[in-house]
Amino acid sequence: MIPEIGHILLIITFVSSFIQSIFWIITLGSRNTVNLIILQKFAVTNFILISSSFSILLYSFIISDFSLLIVTNNSHSLKPLIYKISGLWGNHEGSLMLWTLILTFFTYLISRNKSQISFKLLSSILGVQTIILFSFLAFILFTSNPFERLETPPIDGKGLNPLLQDPGLAFHPPILYLGYVGLSVSFSFAVAALITGEINQIWARQIRPWITIAWSALTLGIALGSWWAYYELGWGGWWFWDPVENASFMPWLIATALLHSVRLLETRLILVSWTVLLAILGFSFSLLGTFIVRSGLLTSVHAFATDPSRGIFILIILTIATGVPLILYAIRSSDLYTEKKIEFSVFSKETALLINNLFLSTATLTILIGTLYPLFLDAFNGEKISIGPAYYNATFAPIMAPVILIMAIAPFLNWGTKINNNFSKKILFIIFITVLGALVLSMIKGATLFSIVCGSLSIWLFSGVLINFISQTKLNNLKKGEFRSWLNQLINNNLGMHIAHLGVAVFLAGITGEQFFKTEINGRKNIGDIIKIGDRSLKFDDVKFESGPNYKSEMAIFTLSKNNNLIDTLKPEKRFYPVQQTQTTEAAILSEFFGDTYLVLGDGNKEIGWSVRLYYNPLVSWIWGGACLMALGGIISIFRNRKTKPNIIIRNTI
């Protein structure tokens, strides 16, 4: 009975979201503020209805109600509680429920907006959000009903894919969805701006926290997914240029470009229509990602819950959600706002941000081409090709290099025509440090041209961020006495941006270490054998057979020591999950500041020994550390207080 209530709640929200959308369209031209209040009330009820329905589904997972198809297929009574919960979004139907939950929550948050944003703009934003909600509820109810019952419930469930039973992956989808859905908010802002013709600095100031939230969440979500792939898949890699990874990376790149273009719009009122276009495309790319993952169109390590009929449904949503705004854009963008002629020098923030946007958009398109080209070629003449990392190293990497170069300099450039007086001094400092760093790098054993270039870019950015941070904090005479006001001043002086840029530098350092200086040792080893890694030795002590809560494990015990001093014990495992009849390898990883010792146990027995793979990955954890810094920087910048009052308000009503 309880699941039926959940289903009915979904149907009620579906019908009411349809009525709300119609209501919004009818009242579009009206100047009556009551309409906005009604839409705001709807936003609250939608959120309450969807969260109740979601809670019912969650409850069914927690009590293991196997009369529900989704629970039977994705859960098992013996599974730990956290994976019973994460099992909800570890599948297609449940993940859509999570998607709509976040959507209604965000819509509710926007509806509570009490700032200077005009009521017409706000009603349109809420209206567009409601139409998105309506489309996704239609998708859920017609193709992917999570409350589908089984006529004869089985005694126990099939369990969740063991690879997904992992703390990293339990939180990967929700965080990633915060990002995708966050981009739906900036999409609604853009469409609402096109409809009302109202775009100004208030618009830019209001949209920016949403882009920042979406961007930070995407950063964290992608990093979490990559970290999971690193320790769970047992190949020692962290990024594979897989279609599904690309699907999440493209919205991230667009969001990054958007974050910077909106800054230009906010301070200088230029790139207005370009920013609107990016905001529309950000969400389109999120939908495209969903389409790629769910349709099974492209082979990927990650593809799950693939079903062609669902693919077609998402394709329809994608076409409408991109097509209609683009048509609107073509008609309306020219009379959105006539940009004033502004003057700025070549060495100005404006130029730097323009270059940033140019290269980031090109990079996004490059990944789009790499992801979809095999598909089009196949459809065109039936030829099948594969596109692997080599393609992206040759195209994406050189396109991103200038972005890094400019990232170090741009923050200390001035707006407009006044060139920073200390400009040449700072540049010389950065060049000096980078040359020094490149020399040190070239002396490392195994250094190649590419490793020196990659490492130097990281050092370039490190020194750029450092000198920026020092000069900007000095400028404002910080009072160190009061911690709160000191912190506030730091935040208002772009602390968030500095930390995010520092994150990129840390990330690049991690890539340099992992890509160019890793060592790998492969071989068949037996108990008692010793493997040398640099000045450390790894001794194979024992193999044990144990049982976990829902698996059986074969665990090898290795001790890592230096000069007979024990550093750590490494226990790589092979697990067998009887419910799913699958085997997984659990790598043993000793993660240290300067590198990871990564050990994988293969097949074997006491007679012939076990095959063992050992990697030493220098600086690899800096990759995720860098990503965390980026996300942290984003979150900090949301708290930035914008004192400047908007000076121009333009209204072109329909």
Add this chain to the structure above:
Amino acid sequence: MITPQSYVFADNQSLNKDEIINKTREISQNIRCLVCRNQSIDESNSELAKDLRVLIKGKIIDGLSNKEIYNYLSNRYGDYILLNPPFKTNTILLWLLPFLILISGCFVMFKFLKK
């Protein structure tokens, strides 16, 4: 250096053991494991991947160049097996589009700046 069990050795006059492993791995990283989902044969533990690695190693010992080995594999299995798509008539757009976009983007931006 401990040798991976799947890279079995034979004598080769011109290359030593380490060079053969390195070359085999370098090529393997660019060969798709056809039975896996988006993995190179260097990463995969499937039977096909093991067979192909042995095959590539054999070709290296026979003295074939990297290019000849890639050609041999793509003739036998199709271009689909190459993770690094060759520059041919059907991939011209793939390789050139990113740079064409960048160049035209620069051009548009330059016009914008002049304005």
